[in-house]
Amino acid sequence: MTLTVVIEAAPGWDQTDLTILGLLAEGHTVDTVARKVGMSGRTVRRRLRVLADDVGVETTIETVVHAVRVGLI
Numbered sequence: 001m002t003l004t005v006v007i008e009a010a011p012g013w014d015q016t017d018l019t020i021l022g023l024l025a026e027g028h029t030v031d032t033v034a035r036k037v038g039m040s041g042r043t044v045r046r047r048l049r050v051l052a053d054d055v056g057v058e059t060t061i062e063t064v065v066h067a068v069r070v071g072l073i
Helices: 003-009 015-025 030-037 041-055 060-069
Strands: none
Touching (some): 030 041
8 A cells, every 4th residue: 555545534633633533443442442542432433433434434333334445453
């Protein structure tokens, strides 16, 4: 996968975003993820909404699936 594909697959996503999605893919709850990345649950949920909007999906699981499919996590 080239860098261009990754950028298009995840516009503006940073390592924290990928960590959040990776932890969710492992089965952690949002509150557990929040503790692990040092954020509040509300902040993580807000970030997840932005990530979903970035790739044009509705739910967190769809966002995680997208990240898996394009090889980000």
